[in-house]
Amino acid sequence: MSKLHLVMGGRVSDPRTTDFDDLNAIEFVGVFPDYASAEKAWRGAAQRTVDDAEMKYVIVHLHRLLDPEQDAPPADA
Numbered sequence: 001m002s003k004l005h006l007v008m009g010g011r012v013s014d015p016r017t018t019d020f021d022d023l024n025a026i027e028f029v030g031v032f033p034d035y036a037s038a039e040k041a042w043r044g045a046a047q048r049t050v051d052d053a054e055m056k057y058v059i060v061h062l063h064r065l066l067d068p069e070q071d072a073p074p075a076d077a
Helices: 035-048 062-066
Strands: 005-011 027-032 055-061
Touching: 005 035, 005 062, 027 035, 035 055, 055 062
Parallel strands: none
Antiparallel strands: 005 027, 005 055
16 A cells, blocks of 8 residues: 555634634645655745745645554554
8 A cells, every 4th residue: 555645725714723713625635656756846835835834735644544453563662
C-alpha cells in the first residue's frame, strides 16, 4: 500500500489550530503517493497565501488513517 498524503487548506480563525471556519470552502490541493511530493504541493499552496495569516494548508497522512498499524512501533518496543 502506498503512503497516501492529502494536502488541503482553508481559512482558520486561529492560525495555531486546524479549526477550519467553513468546511464547504476547504481547498483540496490533491492526494500524493509520498511525503516529498505532498510537501512540494503544500509549499506551493502555502506560498500563494503567505500574506494571509488566516489561510492554512496541512498535510494529512491518509495512510495512517487507513491502516493505523502500518507505522506503529512493535508492541514489545
